[in-house]
Amino acid sequence: DVKVTQSSRYLVKRTGEKVFLECVQDMDHENMFWYRQDPGLGLRLIYFSYDVKMKEKGDIPEGYSVSREKKERFSLILESASTNQTSMYLCASSFNILPNEQYFGPGTRLTVT
Amino acid sequence: ELKVEQNPLFLSMQEGKNYTIYCNYSTTSDRLYWYRQDPGKSLESLFVLLSNGAVKQEGRLMASLDTKARLSTLHITAAVHDLSATYFCAVNTDKLIFGTGTRLQVFP
Secondary structure: OOOOEEEEOOEEEOOOOOOEEEEEOOOOEEEEEEEEOOOOOOOEEEEEOOOOOOEOOOOOOOEEEEEEEEOOOEEEEEOOHHHHHEEEEEEEEEEEOOOOOOOOOOOOEEOOO | OOEEEEEEEEEEEEOOOEEEEEEEEEOOOEEEEEEEEEOOOEEEEEEEEEOOOOOEEEEEEEEEEOOOOOOOEEOOOOOOOHHHHEEEEEOOOOOEEEEEEEEEEEEE
């Protein structure tokens, strides 16, 4: 079974703090993704990566950066957390070949106060 | 810009009844996915539909894809309470675009 793990289920941070969200997958997937999920807005793609050290902006990259130093690990960084970044963050991974099915981690519910 | 629309957004149905959730999308794609999300949990993959006319079934759920109409359906047969969840469709072009989700509540 594919396993995608995220470092924290719940996280509370203060405004202005630097926040790291970690995601690890154990299936040797090439692709990894970070989404945020907000009520009424659905899932929105923040960043994704097709390979080690490669990254691509998604639909809402502002205020975020990512790092992929190893194939199995994809980190999302909030450089200076703000209250509007309070959200559920979901990591996903997939192979680079069909069916490209994405497997999701359990999610991190981040609250910025 | 690719848009993915689901309807209804909310569905309350009685156990034993049948219903269909619709997923319309605005551009050409031959890959569509259905996911389930329980409250407070992550997304679980239900179906992967890769070609026009594809039909997949698992238990009381059946998904189909019509790429010409840009439409996928998720049909629920004889609903049970355990099916209560939010269901998302997602269309893949160069990235995955999710629908808004359909929150399904099944009551006795």
